[in-house]
Amino acid sequence: MGDIPAEQRRILQSPPPELVAEAAANPGGSIAAIDYAYIGDPDGYVPAEAVRGVWRVGPDGKLTGEFEENPGYGPPKDDFARLTDSDHWLEWLGDPAAAVRGSIVDCLTSQAPGAVVEWVKILDDPRYLTGGPRSPERDDLMIVRRAGLAASFALAVTAPGRERDVLTGVFSWVAVGLDRPGERKDRVWLDLRADLDWAAAELGKRIHLVGEPEQEPGA
Template identity: 70%
Template sequence: MIDPGLIGDPDGYVPGEAVQGVWRVGEDGKPTGEFVPNPRYGPPEDDFAELTESRHWLDRLGEQPAVAVRESIPGILDEQVPGAVLEWVKILDAPRYLTGGRPQPGDADRMIVTRAAVALSFALSVTSPGGRREVLQGVFSWIAVGLDRPSERKDQVWFDLRAGLDRAEADLRERIHLVGRAPEPGTP
């Protein structure tokens, strides 16, 4: 049983906390009539475990990578719908990473990281100023270049709705070279 007040579209992403419970089904495939409540039922909460437990180098996002990602999303949403309010974010799969660099002078086994990227598959809940709730899914990508020259560092994020993680990982390979580059003449 799903609490419709905690989700947008019942055919879309449903966070585990929105499930009030389940009815047991017997070995014969028929309901037993026994209802098992969900101990986690309640307002959905952020879940960045897939990011924070990845053990990947995330220093470029600061001491708290989940906070850095979480704090960047409301601005993106507000650009699309002024006054939109982010309720919760869940990272759904293991992140995809891309890191580039150059050899450390005098040490062929070490690299100086010059650019890095991460793509995160997400589901999030946002409410419009009118109170309408939408649960969105997609991929959030963050690319940072100039990591070896902090005064010249450039960051850019992408928010690709309804995109898959495989596609976003492929996009990282192109996008990581676009950040910080001057636009071609005649392009906006």
């Protein structure tokens, strides 16, 4: 970030029209300086690491000359804290972050061979479902037979011959037969641009479909 002071001076000496307009529209606020090399669509999701810093705007709607650098600026990284910091029972996933990331990568590379997922971030607290009967030994314990999660995400992916895409959506995973080793069945969904509330409602349906016999057409 050593070039920031020189760039700051250059911009202040001759601020681009779009920066002047943004400042005028945000009196007393700030304007983010984004490194577009780290993102895809300028109007899409912007990871925090892609923000070089912010320009401060005075109450008159003009740049004050103050540029506050973002100490976290740099290549975006994975962030699974919303998942891994949860108190919810996730032993059915093993290593939750590695399992979810690996499954997302598998979904994308199966559709675009050679694709590389650069980073994945879980954006909100995931939604969870678990189901099963009460333990015959203890009424306060459940024998978990089914489990599922829906997690909103943002990620960056590159594929041969294509520019970087930053995608958002919801990743869902359902596992059944957790009480029967050797009979477990899993299924995942990658719903691009989906809403987490919608995906959570779908999870309530999906958790009862996995492992059920496929119906004949028209049944």
